[in-house]
Amino acid sequence: xxxxxxxxxxxxxxxxxxxxxxxxxxxxxxxxxxxxxxxxxxxxxxxxxxxxxxxxxxxxxxxxxxxxxxxxxxxxxxxxxxxxxxxxxxxxxxxxxxxxxxxxxxxxxxxxxxxxxxxxxxxxxxxxxxxxxxxxxxxxxxxxxxxxxxxxxxxxxxxxxxxxxxxxxxxxxxxxxxxxxxxxxxxxxxxxxxxxxxxxxxxxxxxxxxxxxxxxxxxxxxxxxxxxxxxxxxxxxxxxxxxxxxxxxxxxxxxxxxxxxxxxxxxxxxxxxxxxxxxxxxxxxxxxxxxxxxxxxxxxxxxxxxxxxxxxxxxxxxxxxxxxxxxxxxxxxxxxxxxxxxxxxxxxxxxxxx
Amino acid sequence: xxxxxxxxxxxxxxxxxxxxxxxxxxxxxxxxxxxxxxxxxxxxxxxxxxxxxxxxxxxxxxxxxxxxxxxxxxxxxxxxxxxxxxxxxxxxxxxxxxxxxxxxxxxxxxxxxxxxxxxxxxxxxxxxxxxxxxxxxxxxxxxxxxxxxxxxxxxxxxxxxxxxxxxxxxxxxxxxxxxxxxxxxxxxxxxxxxxxxxxxxxxxxxxxxxxxxxxxxxxxxxxxxxxxxxxxxxxxxxxxxxxxxxxxxxxxxxxxxxxxxxxxxxxxxxxxxxxxxxxxxxxxxxxxxxxxxxxxxxxxxxxxxxxxxxxx
Ligand SMILES: Cc1ncc(C[n+]2csc(CCOP(=O)(O)OP(=O)(O)O)c2C)c(N)n1
Numbered sequence: 001x002x003x004x005x006x007x008x009x010x011x012x013x014x015x016x017x018x019x020x021x022x023x024x025x026x027x028x029x030x031x032x033x034x035x036x037x038x039x040x041x042x043x044x045x046x047x048x049x050x051x052x053x054x055x056x057x058x059x060x061x062x063x064x065x066x067x068x069x070x071x072x073x074x075x076x077x078x079x080x081x082x083x084x085x086x087x088x089x090x091x092x093x094x095x096x097x098x099x100x101x102x103x104x105x106x107x108x109x110x111x112x113x114x115x116x117x118x119x120x121x122x123x124x125x126x127x128x129x130x131x132x133x134x135x136x137x138x139x140x141x142x143x144x145x146x147x148x149x150x151x152x153x154x155x156x157x158x159x160x161x162x163x164x165x166x167x168x169x170x171x172x173x174x175x176x177x178x179x180x181x182x183x184x185x186x187x188x189x190x191x192x193x194x195x196x197x198x199x200x201x202x203x204x205x206x207x208x209x210x211x212x213x214x215x216x217x218x219x220x221x222x223x224x225x226x227x228x229x230x231x232x233x234x235x236x237x238x239x240x241x242x243x244x245x246x247x248x249x250x251x252x253x254x255x256x257x258x259x260x261x262x263x264x265x266x267x268x269x270x271x272x273x274x275x276x277x278x279x280x281x282x283x284x285x286x287x288x289x290x291x292x293x294x295x296x297x298x299x300x301x302x303x304x305x306x307x308x309x310x311x312x313x314x315x316x317x318x319x320x321x322x323x324x325x326x327x328x329x330x331x332x333x334x335x336x337x338x339x340x341x342x343x344x345x346x347x348x349x350x351x352x353x354x
Numbered sequence: 355x356x357x358x359x360x361x362x363x364x365x366x367x368x369x370x371x372x373x374x375x376x377x378x379x380x381x382x383x384x385x386x387x388x389x390x391x392x393x394x395x396x397x398x399x400x401x402x403x404x405x406x407x408x409x410x411x412x413x414x415x416x417x418x419x420x421x422x423x424x425x426x427x428x429x430x431x432x433x434x435x436x437x438x439x440x441x442x443x444x445x446x447x448x449x450x451x452x453x454x455x456x457x458x459x460x461x462x463x464x465x466x467x468x469x470x471x472x473x474x475x476x477x478x479x480x481x482x483x484x485x486x487x488x489x490x491x492x493x494x495x496x497x498x499x500x501x502x503x504x505x506x507x508x509x510x511x512x513x514x515x516x517x518x519x520x521x522x523x524x525x526x527x528x529x530x531x532x533x534x535x536x537x538x539x540x541x542x543x544x545x546x547x548x549x550x551x552x553x554x555x556x557x558x559x560x561x562x563x564x565x566x567x568x569x570x571x572x573x574x575x576x577x578x579x580x581x582x583x584x585x586x587x588x589x590x591x592x593x594x595x596x597x598x599x600x601x602x603x604x605x606x607x608x609x610x611x612x613x614x615x616x617x618x619x620x621x622x623x624x625x626x627x628x629x630x631x632x633x634x635x636x637x638x639x640x641x642x643x644x645x646x647x648x649x650x651x652x653x654x655x656x657x658x659x660x661x662x663x664x665x666x
Contacts, residue, residue, distance in 0.1 A: 052609045053540035075510025075546040076477050076538060104476060107511075142401025144462040146475035326663040330462020331451025332400045338663045 021198035024168055028059055028190070031172035032096070035180075036067050043088050045072045045081050046098025046134075056100045057136055057195055078107035085131050086116040086185075094130040094180055102135035102189065103149050113158050116185040120160035128183035129160075132176070138191040138240055138291055139339050144330035150240070150291040150323075152298050155187050156269050163269040166190040167239025168200050169211050169221035170266045178219065178266070189268070191240025191291070208250060214263070214279060218272030222279065223262040225253060231261040231281060232353050236302060237289040239264055241340065245289055248345035258353050268298055273305040280310055285352045286318045291340050294325040321348045366620055369630045370571045374638060376414055377627070379440070380570075381642035383410040383433040384624055386442055387601070389650050390432075390449065394605050398654070403449065403463045406433040408600030409533055411623050413437035415573040416501070416531065419581045424487050426480040426502040427473035429464045430533070434503055438471055442649045452656040459659035478511025480504065481530065485517050488526035492588055499527035499585045507538020509547055509554065521590040522558040528590040529581060535599040540609055555592040564594040568623055598622070 022030075036042055044063060046055065050073040054061030064071040074081050078099060085095035099105045105112075112133060120129050139148030155163055162182055164175060166189065179186040203210050210227050214220040223246070224231065233252075237245050245262050252258040261284075263276060280286075286306060288299040303318040323339045372380075387405035394403070413434045420438070427434040435445055441456070448455030449463045456468050464475040474480065484502040491498045508514060509532075521528045532551055536543050555562035563580055567573055577593060584591045598618035602608035608615070619625065628635040 048538075048540045050541075053607070056539070073541050073545065075541075076507050077510040077512065079512055080510075107476075107478075142462070144401060144465055144475060145460070146465065147402075324663045327460065329458075329460040329661060329663075330401055330465070331455075331459030331659055331661075333451060333658045334459055334661050334663070 019201070022201070023195065024166065024197050024199055025057065025059055025195035027199050028166065028172045029061060031176050032060065032063060033066070034173055035176055036063060036070065039094055041093040042096070043070045043072070043085070043093055044096045044098065045074050045085060047074055047076055047081075047100050049073055049098055055098060057192060059134070059190075059195070060098065078104045079111055082108035082111040082116065082133060085133070086111055086119070086129070089116065089129040089131040089185075090119065090127070092128075096132045096134060098134045099136070101147050102137040102151050103146050105133065105135050105151060105187070106154075108133065109154070112155075112161065112185060112187070117158050117161040120184045129185055130180050130183055131185040132179050133185070133187045135187055135189050136192045137189045138193060139328050139335055140193060142330055142332045142335060145327040148328040148335070150189070150191075150293075152189055152238075152268060152290070153292050153296055156298060156301055160184045161269075162186045162267065164188050164267050165238040165240060165265075166194055167221065167264050167266055168194060168197060168242055169223070169264055170219060170239065171199070175219070175266055189238070189240070194240060194243075197243065205246065208253065209246060214275040216272070216275040216278065217267070218275055219266035220272075220275045221264045221266075223249075223264065225259050225261075228259070229281065231259045231284055233258060233260045233285045233287060233349050234276075234280065235260050235262045235287050235289060235345070235349070236276065237262065237264060238268055238298070239266070240291060241289045241345075244340065244342045244345055247342040248349065251342075251346050252349055256350060256353075258349060260349060269301070271301055271305050273309050276306065277309045280313065282313055283315060285316065285349075286314070287321060287345075287348055287352055288318055289321045289340060289345055291323055293323045293328075293338075297322050316352070319348060319352050321345055366626060367569070369569050369623060369627050371631055371634075372570060372627070374634070376570055377634065377638050378642055379414045379417065379437055380410050380623065381639055382440070382442060382646065383414070383436050385643050385646035386436060386446070386649075387432060389446075389646050391601070391605065393450075393650070399450065401462055402604045403432075404430040404604050405601045406430050408598045408618060408622055409433060409535065409595075411568050411570055411573075412531065412533055412595050412597060413503075415570045416577070418574065419577065420501060422470070423498050424470045424484075424491075424500045425472075426484050426487075426500065427466070427471065428477065428480065428503055428505065428508070429473075429475050430505065431464065431466065431473040431503070434473070435466055435471060439468065442646065443653055444468075446649055446653045447656060447659070450653055451659050452653050453659055454653075454656060455659050458661040460661055477504070477508040478513040481514050481517030481528075482520065484528050484530075485520050485524070485526050488521070488528045489524065491527060492525075497585060499529055499581075501529045501531055503531045503533060505538060506532060506534040506536070506543045506551070507541065507546060509551065510538075515554075518555070518558045518560060518590070522560050525588040526590055527584050527588045529584050530590070530592045532592060532594040533597050534594050535597045537599060537603075537610070539603045540607070551592065551594045560590050560592055562592045562594065564596065566596045568597070568621055568626075
């Protein structure tokens with residue numbers, strides 16, 4: 001993908017100081033540093049998170065050096081990690097827990113579902129629980145069936161548990177702040193292959209696409225062809241799928257003259273349909289894209305909301321694009337067949353629009 | 355983080371002579387693991403592998419005790435597999451996603467299942483599964499025990515203690531082999547384990563042996579009777595090897611200081627054994643090295659594995 005170039009006719013193009021692109025991993029790391037500097041009661045716990053290792057994906061690097069008492073390398077104890085984080089939150093502190101791979105979040109499911117989130121309301125009054133569980137998700141890396149999953153669907157529909165996803169359109173300083181402000185447990189899903197990619201800033205994606213935040217809840221970003229309001233197909237996808245969607249959108253525009261608009265929420269659950277409803281252009285098709293494997297997915301939740309709100313305006317039901325109903329194989333050629341790819345999205349849109 | 359060296363004999367003693375089969379087995383694992391790191395460096399492998407460089411002697415020492423028994427392995431399992439089944443082709447094909455892989459390329463390096471061998475990538479799961487297999491064996495009156503290999507770091511998982519409790523309560527033929535290499539990924543054992551493996555086993559009334567030795571014959575002498583008791587008397591047992599991880603956790607992720615790495619290298623059987631029998635070592639080493647090279651060539655030339663998603 002080409003680097004951002006200011007539109008030639010933009011009035012401040014001459015004045016714009018080109019800034020080096022920031023990697024998503026660095027943006028997240030900086031956001032954590034800023035949060036630690038601002039909140040003396042913030043803790044972070046996880047396996048191998050301290051320096052010099054700085055976490056399996058290096059997201060926590062530098063934090064333990066700066067805040068050795070509040071950044072803790074834990075034993076391999078996912079249930080315990082989130083239990084401790086729940087205790088800190090109960091005591092009024094803020095806790096960020098890192099799962100090395102989201103696949104192991106099954107081991108903290110009880111603490112999250114039956115303790116941390118329930119504690120917010122099951123004692124008959126609202127108890128603030130400032131707790132974020134960070135979960136690297138996603139495949140296409142050949143890591144095999146227990147290190148490649150996108151388990152978002154397993155966490156949907158738990159009262160007082162909110163779900164967010166890392167995105168190249170959403171600055172993580174704001175995203176982390178929003179999760180903590182909720183004062184209820186949040187899971188932050190981070191698609192691993194986003195880490196080394198760059199953040200999009202200044203409203204520009206590339207030579208074709210621009211982006212802008214949408215007003216209203218859910219923190220949606222809208223990506224469109226140069227800001228145009230008309231489109232044939234509305235894609236809805238979490239941040240982890242943004243690159244694949246953009247690639248498909250480019251192909252569809254160039255090869256099929258199908259124009260797509262993409263909406264990316266920062267907040268996955270509770271699902272905020274309002275901005276999508278506002279944004280919906282009559283006659284367009286809607287395709288929801290996610291990497292989780294088929295069956296009871298986030299996409300079905302999205303579709304249910306949109307059917308409810310938009311039924312009379314829809315030409316056909318919302319189409320879902322997700323990975324196959326399968327374990328995720330280790331061998332790259334097999335894995336590729338199971339997981340949603342750019343061409344899966346492109347073909348689904350073609351079938352929908354034609 | 356403070357890193358103190360794992361306890362070790364003041365000077366590493368010479369190793370006793372091995373027969374060719376044992377030496378070949380050690381060398382096969384060593385050259386196999388090195389080949390994987392080379393393949394990675396050459397961009398021919400994807401995903402991740404955890405090599406057992408430095409720890410090869412453990413499954414080789416245990417091999418004669420485990421003929422019909424069930425082996426539960428973990429992420430660092432290539433040596434466990436190769437010691438049990440002399441099948442570098444099947445394992446490499448699995449890791450490279452080629453035809454003839456043990457699990458059609460679906461499982462890859464850390465999810466391998468064959469007859470009485472199974473590995474999986476989530477730490478701590480295996481011990482209670484081992485209890486189930488052992489309970490089956492006991493109830494059917496079979497003479498088989500179940501071995502579960504785990505690292506020191508895996509003792510952080512609560513599931514380990516649920517399993518030890520049941521194994522002791524129900525007197526299950528479960529042999530837990532702890533490969534205590536002093537580190538879990540990047541975290542030294544002393545900052546992730548309070549107390550000791552010995553005390554934890556004792557808390558459940560489970561027998562425990564700790565072995566500092568890397569001498570295969572010596573290890574077998576020490577373990578013959580205790581392992582027979584697991585099998586015959588259904589007494590669960592924890593055997594802890596003080597061992598040394600020579601390589602990175604997976605690949606290119608070693609942040610250990612030079613002196614720690616040098617300490618590990620001083621306990622490398624591959625460096626020590628040539629002093630025991632130089633000619634035998636040189637001859638077998640050349641032979642196995644060439645064998646692994648030809649395995650790599652052969653497997654690399656195979657076509658990609660075939661598997662239909664969701665259906666086997
Ligand atoms: C439940 C779970 N948590 C974390 C991991 C990631 N992980 C894989 S190996 C490992 C370290 C294991 O250390 P240890 O048990 O000492 O074995 P070693 O790697 O030293 O052989 C970690 C943290 C995992 N695979 N499963």
